[in-house]
Amino acid sequence: MLRALGAVALLACALAPAARAAPSCAGSLTRPTSADAAVAAQATLCLINEIRLAHRLQPLEANPHLAAVAASQVRAMVNWDYFADVRPTGQTPLSLIATTGYGPRDAEISVGQNIAWGTGGFSPPLHIVREWMASAPHRAIILTAEFRDAGVAVEPALPRVLGAGSRGATYAMEFAARRP
Numbered sequence: 001m002l003r004a005l006g007a008v009a010l011l012a013c014a015l016a017p018a019a020r021a022a023p024s025c026a027g028s029l030t031r032p033t034s035a036d037a038a039v040a041a042q043a044t045l046c047l048i049n050e051i052r053l054a055h056r057l058q059p060l061e062a063n064p065h066l067a068a069v070a071a072s073q074v075r076a077m078v079n080w081d082y083f084a085d086v087r088p089t090g091q092t093p094l095s096l097i098a099t100t101g102y103g104p105r106d107a108e109i110s111v112g113q114n115i116a117w118g119t120g121g122f123s124p125p126l127h128i129v130r131e132w133m134a135s136a137p138h139r140a141i142i143l144t145a146e147f148r149d150a151g152v153a154v155e156p157a158l159p160r161v162l163g164a165g166s167r168g169a170t171y172a173m174e175f176a177a178r179r180p
Contacts, residue, residue, distance in 0.1 A: 024046075024050075025042075025043045025046035025047050025050065025125070025126075026039065026042075026043060026046075027039035027040055027042065027043035027125065028043040028044075028046070028047055028124060028125045028126040028129075029124050029125075029126055030043075030124055030125075031120070031121070031123050031124055031169070032123060032124070032125075032154045032156045032169040033156050034156050037153075037154045037155065037156055037169075038154075040124070040125050040154040040169070041067070041070075041152040041153055041154045042152075043125040043126075044125040044128065044129060044152045044154065044171065044173060045060065045062060045150055045152050045173075047125055047126065047129040048060060048129060048142055048150070048173070051129070051133065051142060051143075052142070052143070055143055057143065057145050058145070058148065060147060060148065060149060060150035060175070061148060061149050061150070062149075062150065062151065062152075063102065063149035063150065063151050063176070064151070065097070065100040065101060065102040065151065066097065066100075066102065066149055066150055066151025066174040066175075066176055067151030067152065067153060067174075068100060068151065069093065069096045069097050069100060069151060069172075069174050070151040070152055070153035070172040070173060070174045071151075071153035071172075072096065072153075073087075073093070073096070073113070073115070073153065073172040073174075074115075074153045074154065074155035074170045074171065074172045075153075075155060077115070077155075077159050077170055077172075078155050078157045078158065078159050078170055080159075081159050081160050081161050082159055082161055083115070083117065083159050083161060083162060083170075084115075085113055085115060093111050093112070093113035093174060094109075094111050097109065097111050097174060097176060102149075102176060102178065103178030104178075107178040107179060108178065108179045109176060109177070109178050110144075110146055110147070110176065110177045110178075111174065111175060111176045112141035112144060112147065112174075112175040112176075113141070113172065113173065113174055113175070114132050114138045114141055114142070114171075114172075114173045114175075115170070115171060115172050115173075116128045116131060116132065116170075116171045117158055117159075117162060117168060117169065117170045117171065118131075118168055118169060118171075119158070119167055119168035120167065120168070122168075123168050123169040125154075125171075128169075128171050141175055142175075144175065146177045147175040147176060147177050148176070148177045148178075149175070149176050149177065149178075150173060150174060150175050150176070151173070151174045152171070152172070152173045152174075153171070153172050154169050154170070154171050155169065155170045155171075156168075156169050157169070157170065158170055
């Protein structure tokens with residue numbers, strides 16, 4: 001059985017950052033560039049795990065299959081000029097993850113996806129994660145107890161369709177759990 005949860009991100013550049021203490025995750029305050037996109041992805045997962053731990057949930061494990069789907073998703077959004085959970089080709093996060101080898105063929109897989117974008121000071125991981133937590137559908141995915149694995153990707157570019165110029169970052173985070 002396959003299940004999917006998804007949420008399209010709020011426009012991250014439209015809201016001011018919350019005034020809170022900076023978390024301990026390295027790179028969480030840095031605007032993503034091509035040189036440090038992987039650091040931004042790691043910082044995003046770190047921030048999500050801090051939140052999950054604060055809510056007494058198991059932290060998510062980084063998974064290479066899910067990271068590959070997240071990377072494919074952000075590249076597709078930027079290259080194909082769209083911003084959505086479902087690709088113009090009709091592929092969903094669930095269908096993409098199901099083709100990666102994540103779990104045995106007969107495993108039950110539950111998946112979720114959060115996407116976001118931001119420009120300038122609204123593009124660091126800390127701001128993106130705060131916006132996800134301020135959005136009920138994104139927060140629900142982050143706090144879904146059954147999720148065990150995650151993959152994050154950050155592309156230091158934006159889809160043109162957003163009309164925000166070229167300076168910014170696009171994020172995708174895949175969440176999943178498998179049961180044989």
